[in-house]
Amino acid sequence: GAVVSQHPSRVICKSGTSVKIECRSLDFQATTMFWYRQFPKQSLMLMATSNEGSKATYEQGVEKDKFLINHASLTLSTLTVTSAHPEDSSFYICSATRDRGDSKIHSSTDTQYFGPGTRLTVL
């Protein structure tokens, strides 16, 4: 169990277009999902925390109008890169923490379940 999928796995787009990336928890509910960005040979940079039914919480330095996050259901969060530019090219990874029954409270012992990532290339 605890599978997270991302779609698409790879996307190439022209500069100025918008790209939507989906993150789905396939066999569990996730009130909270996370979006990360990873540059080559570097660690993950947390971009934002996506909360079902409310606005996302963005990390310092991440433009919320540039990276639109929508968490419409307990199993789906989307990241839209608006007006993409070459510097937005990166590997985007989402993760989710499994809800415990009706509780939406998480703890430090919870495991993050990661999606396989989306490689975005902006020409």
Place this chain on the structure above:
Amino acid sequence: GNSVTQMEGPVTLSEEAFLTINCTYTATGYPSLFWYVQYPGEGLQLLLKATKADDKGSNKGFEATYRKETTSFHLEKGSVQVSDSAVYFCALSSSGGSYIPTFGRGTSLIVHP
């Protein structure tokens, strides 16, 4: 604030060699500690975790012991295989504040036949 420091890579080993990847941390409260593995072109997978001092996490022949006195969580494996080639990330999640994990920079492991 929280931070995780991992040894710089790449670590290059021959098959069946002993592996150690060092990880030390700074955290508030009583953190949980994790090792994640990332195979080429894929997302991260949990390898093992430990949630309190002196706990040992283990999986697929890998082990790491939560050492509070040295604030360390070193990853070890007695005999590596070519299929273990990947990037390994040490991470912590602190009980003292947000539970969102903090990741180290990752250590690339290359195992030669």
